[in-house]
Amino acid sequence: MTAGLSLHGVHLTRGAVTALRGVDLVVDRGELLVVLGPSGAGKSSLLRAIAGLDPVTGGTVKIGGRDVTGLRPGQRNVSMVFQSYSLLPHLTVADNIAFGHRIRGADRRAAAARAAQAAATVGCQDLLTRRPHQLSGGERQRVALARVLVREPDVFLLDEPLANLDAGLRTRMRTEIRAVHDRLGATTVYVTHDQSEAMALGDRIAVLRDGRIEQVDTPDEVWHRPRTRHVASFVGAPGMNLLPGDGPLRLPGVQASAVELGVRPEHVRLGGDGTTRDGPPGDVERVEVLGEDALVHVRLGGHALIARVPARTRPAPGDRVTVGVAEEHLHAFDLVTGERIPLPAGAGRAAAR
Amino acid sequence: MKRTVALLSLLTMFTATAVTAGCGADADPAADTVSLLVAGTPDELAAYRTLAAEYEKASPGATVALIEASSAKDLMTRVSTSIAGNAAPDLFLINYRTFGQFATKGALAPMTARLAASGSLHDKDFYPQAMGAFRWRGEQMCLPQNISSLAVYYNRSLFTKYQVPEPVAGWHWNDMVAVAQALTRDANGRTVRAGEPETAGTPVAVHGLGITPELIRLAPLIWSNGGDIVDDPNAPTRLTLDTPQARQVLQDFLELPKIGVVPSDVEMETQDHEARFAAGKLAMFVSSRRVTTAFRAITGFEWDVAPLPQYQSPANILHSDAYCMTKASSHQDAAWRFLEYALSDPGAALMARTGRTVPSRTSVATSPAFLSPGTSPARSQIFLDTIPTLRAVPTISTWPEIEDATGKVLENAFFHGDPLDKVIADLDTATRAVFQRGTAAR
Amino acid sequence: MSRDRRQLLLMLTPYLVGLVVLVLLPAAATMAMAFTETDLIAGSRLVGWDNFVELTGDPAVRAAVGNSLSYLAVSVPLRLVLAVGLALLLHRRARAVGTARAAVLLPGAVPELAYGLLWLWLLNPIQGPVNQLLMLGGQGGRTMFGSLPPQWLTDPEDARAGIVLMSLFTIGETFVIVLTARLALPPEAYELAELEGAHAGQVLRRVTLPLLAPVLTVLVVRDTLLSLQASFVPTLVVTNGGPPPYATTYLSLVLYQDAFEYLRYGYAAAVAALMLALTAVAVLIQWRLLRRWASRGLVGGQARLPGN
Incomplete structure (x- = not known):
């Protein structure tokens, strides 16, 4: 089976800025791949390279097995939703949705029928006669989605489509996007900087940093087995705690001075008054309560560490606590390359110095 | 910029007022x-x-x-x-x-x-x-x-070159036209006559005469022919260009472009008479004294002035x-x-x-x-x-308008050869109301 | 009155005072003067509607109304098309674009009088560069197209064309406004069209022009308001209203001659009133047309620029 979309060694340089430095990526047909990364990582550049809006300076882009590297955007059969301004202000919703069809020469009536159908798919069939400035933010993005759905492109590209919406709407819309995707089964690349959106939406997540892909895996894999320290620290809210290998936490079987150890805040257990033998003692500096959970900032042997604990068992600032981490929850990364070091089976528990 | 000027003038005004006030009435500087x-x-x-x-x-x-x-x-x-x-x-x-x-x-x-x-x-x-x-x-x-008053400025060197006698006092309009024809020449110095097949289409290098189609150019000629331009010089109510005397002058005048001795409208726009004369490309030019200063800078040829030609008796315009x-x-x-x-x-x-x-x-x-x-x-x-x-044009408050209005009709007639009766009628319609207003204003 | 409104009024006051003293009062005085006979030498005299009655029969005014309207109908659209064309051509960064933009702006920076005198030379029928250029490669005094060269200053049609031609080079202001508006258009709109495979013509028709429409609307109205007066200096300097009798006599020139050459200030005020009325009618017609088009979605009367 040919891939829905594949990129090989794609480089993209714009002026003095190198946005992509050798990206290899394969998206299966019908897959929803989320590209996740901090701002400036090259996420949008990646989409624009796929769409052909920015010509790549190296590598190849294939869509459905067809090499489109040299083709203009209009010849690639892709559709794109932009972060903002996906709609033309002078056209009604119906005309906006039908825009692509009209450009491609469809007659007015046929285009309108398709537009109505697409609008129904995303639930904005009541808005057809309105103009963009009469719509709310959510309605606008709904219409923008309808606009890409009206055609049957080989690849859907969505560039942070929910970034301008408020939190509640964002959550609702992402569920809908996922639902629409499941119904249509179209190859989709979805760019976001929001890791919870990525987790919730993606069949797989590609974590992008500095123009390179650090990891492409299912959300589970990305969460449980981050390939690099950057992926580890970027994914999660907050991200993984990273401490030197010869610091307060130790992991037998690895060379302590050559690694960094990571533990997710969710896996840090705080105990008692710091006198038990459960782990090294630390001082509680600050506590943030997030409803059910609380984030506890602990100073542990000169290092900062965050633990996520149930809010009702949280310590108070100034308390002395023991910090316990199960060994299976420790991740080790090479201090030089930042790459994950596979752990030897049956390693012991972390112990106090 | 404008504001600065305004401010300055305001300041000057105040200063002036202050000075005047300070000096008293009897020693006003x-x-x-x-x-x-x-x-x-x-x-x-x-x-x-x-x-x-x-x-x-x-x-x-x-x-x-x-x-x-x-x-x-x-x-x-x-x-x-x-x-x-x-x-x-x-x-x-x-x-x-x-x-x-x-x-x-x-x-x-x-x-x-x-x-x-x-x-x-x-x-x-x-x-x-x-x-x-x-x-x-x-x-x-x-x-x-x-x-x-009006005089005929002429390029003396051209007259000498082509052995044409210089104009004398009392010469007739027709004499001037004949001289103009004799001096209208192509680049090789051959005479060019409009309407003659052998010279058709030959570009004229030197035109015989320059005269602008204006009422104040026509007036002295009409007076000379015993006619007048208005019905009553003291209280004019209309132009009287329909008299036989005026008709003849007007006809002769409008004939000039047809016989090809004057520059065409296009040539006039390219170079006006004054510049054309100064460039040595106009043999005669009817104008008042005011062009003399400019012509004194001419070095390429000799020139002089001759009296305005006449019909029956000498006449000129003030x-x-x-x-x-x-x-x-x-x-x-x-x-x-x-x-x-x-x-x-x-x-x-x-x-x-x-x-x-x-x-x-x-x-x-x-x-x-x-x-x-x-x-x-x-x-x-x-x-x-x-x-x-010398005679003067009538004193009437709307005279500048009458000159402009007749100028438009005459210029059109001169360069586009309208029939004489139409020209006379047009001149009358264009000025009747203006005369009326002028009279009323007195 | 709220504090904000009071502040707003306070800030507007200098402008409003200027507007009233320098524009509205003189305008009102002019309208009043239209009912008098005034020469500024002796006192003025009320004449009722006489000036307006005379207007209807004045051949200069009749010719000027026709000329002014035809100038409006030809010059305004041509100027706009040219300004938009150049702005769209020169909005991208490219070599020599800065120079080209400056070149478009430059004629507008030349003082009007100097600009007129320059054209007097340019349009000189025999020695002028325009006709010299047209006659390159032509034979026997004909142009390169085999026609006789235009007689800019002596043929009525050619003279009118000359006045329009002169107006086509002073589009700097319009050009800058269109250029700025174009630069402010969101790139996404173009990328969206590009993704759909729209060709240049479709982009122009379906994206650029509709998005620029609100700006263009303002420019058309503005140019209409200005152009009745804009024809003044060129006609005064270059053609003086000719070829005779009234080939390039526009209302502004009639007004000037009546007021300042014939000292008929009252009558000239009536001409000014006529000009004002014509301008108002022209703008009203445009406004109604645009509103009708906007309601049909043909132009972006309702459109907002991005960010709103």
């Missing part, structure tokens, strides 16, 4: 300051500047504030707006053809009494033809500065400008003192030496200051000889 509004070409304006400077030298303490307008029309605008704005100049120089509207509206201070009382200026010092043009209801409204004093002026005594200088022998001689005017003062007109032996034109005397035959 501005009492001998005269403002004079003039229009003209750069060399005319330079001549007025010299005149003002000489006056200030001759009468210590007196100053002349010269206000320079860019054209005669601009001057009209400035006079009327400054009168309305209570800032009228003390003196201004104006052509008698446009003086009517100021005289009839009572904007001018009559000079009869001052002239009678003057120790240095007398009525008899000036040509009566010029004085008469500025008289209104028995009062001398303005004092003429010059008394010009061209005259005069110094007028505004009724609103608060320095009328000082203004008169300036006039006494400007129109005295030394003052008038100063202006005469520029060449552009024929002095209104007889003693200067007949002196070397005007006749300027040794300098072109050699036959300046013809401007004086024609004075007894």
